[in-house]
Amino acid sequence: MLMIIVAMSISTAYAHEAHRKDMTDAEMAEMKQAAQKVHDGATGASADEANSADATSSEMSADIHSEMMATNRQDAAFSLTDFLGRLHPALVHFPIALFLAAGLAELILVARPASGLEPTVRFLVYTGAAGGILAALLGWLAAGFRLSDRSETLGLHRWTGTAIALAGVSAAIVTYRAKPGRILLRFILAGLAVALLLQHYWGAEMSLGPNHMGM
Template sequence: MNIAGDDMAMGGMHDEGANKNKSFGERLVSWLGRVHTMVIHFPIAMFIGAFGVELFGLWRQNRDYQRAAHVMLVVGALGAIVAAFLGWFAGGFYLWDRNPILMTHRWLGTSIAIFGIGLAYLATTYRRAPDRSRTVYWGLLGLMTLAISVQGFLGGTFMHGGLNHLAF
């Protein structure tokens, strides 16, 4: 059973011959889904990088790093929206999946995109009030980093064949 569609068979490899009998719309949906795996790495790097920059700024006791982290969060949030949108093309437009890994990955990714916008907004409000405690923001950014790590593991699990894909 291939939940993700014919294009995702054999570990994500695409069979060009399969497109000969598809309409332009079907080929476009298939292509948009395949672009998901290329786009996801940028928002991952931006969110995790923003967390790292914030921690570095805390360690150095220098608020100048907050601006860089804020920009990274905004760019990461926009990228996460694109990645989540393309992920729906990759996995199909279903609210429920028979594959629990795909379903968890789908909804966690959608939640990360939505939560990313909220986190970028929160960073903006904290930048406008620099004397305000940022403890809640740092905690939420840490949770976002953890959620992205779980999300990456689930995506790798789905694409590379099971829960043991990172076995040592």
Template sequence: MSFSRLPRSPLAALVAVALVLPVMASAHEGHKNNMSDAEMAQMEMRDAHPVADVAAATADGPPIAEGERAVEAVSQPPTAEQALDAKIAENRVTLVGDFLGRLHPLAAHFPVALLLMAALAEILLLMRPALGLETTVRFLVAGGAVGAGIAALLGWFAGGWRLDDRSETLGLHRWNGTAIAAVAGIAAWLAFRSAGRTRLRIALALLAAGILFQGYLGGEMVFGPNHLGLE
């Protein structure tokens, strides 16, 4: 059975929405530079405690001249508006690939919703076959597969085009997301076959587990290690 059974207009709309919606978030700068999780944590600590870092750097060094101390005393931290302007300038897009990478967090929500709903619909179909949700599952799985492929591609732009990452979290996130896109494609193919649904249900169960794990990894990347506070 071919994909032509799926209404083309909803699927085309899903693809169009995933491609044209505006950017809302970007990948961590440390991940773009292939920094390890430990290096990123150290960098964030230095950013959070710049005064302590300056004191530590000068404690064992040569004494600071009185003139330099006067300049430091006069200098003031940037205002909130200046800090905001600096952040806006820092985040300005300079390359097409950079812009595509910033679309990844936005695009990732579509396959998450569609594939999880497909798994839920399949559970309902298993419990109540009379509901006739086969077409609904096909639509959700096909849309989720398209969205997962787009999100995975944008994720490679966000994380950088390399096969090995110094950050274990980024490496797991990269390859787990790629695997989700691949399994979603297989699930879409299985959903349009007239054979038994056992293999489709196995694929949907794997997708649900992989998506939940992917969400955890995303939280680790955004909020830092042990972001759930379980350790």
């Protein structure tokens, strides 16, 4: 239940609709701003704050929000595809944690070969690969099945996530061997660690807005 609540948070819900509509990054930011203005109004923003807003921008934001609400009413009927797509933000944290933990366990093996963590690495890689495949599939359901996106951030997130899932499968195949190539496995895990950090950042950019870390 907690995963479903997280996946259906307000910001993620708006991002989900924007991704399916193939909006640009600028259009996504504008839509989020419209939602924020409606939220501020509902929570009792002061009259001075309301009057200080630009009239043209407010009308445009209201139009975008009205369009999104109309779309939501039209899509009120339950859709399994849409529901599964909305689970993507909650599920992605599992392969991220599993692959990073596998990388950490492998680093411990480098420092202490006698630590006996090979079964741990194997388990983490297997479960991470399975979770990565499922997360990537749900991501495609969330964003829609297309080969190019108007949003550069969504495009990077889509294809990096797909590559991570494929790299996870490759790591699982290498680990499955009777005598796994530790050097190749370590190379894959290192690449996964870097890719996962970038992937997580791009995902947050889409759900929380541009420059969400204030850098």
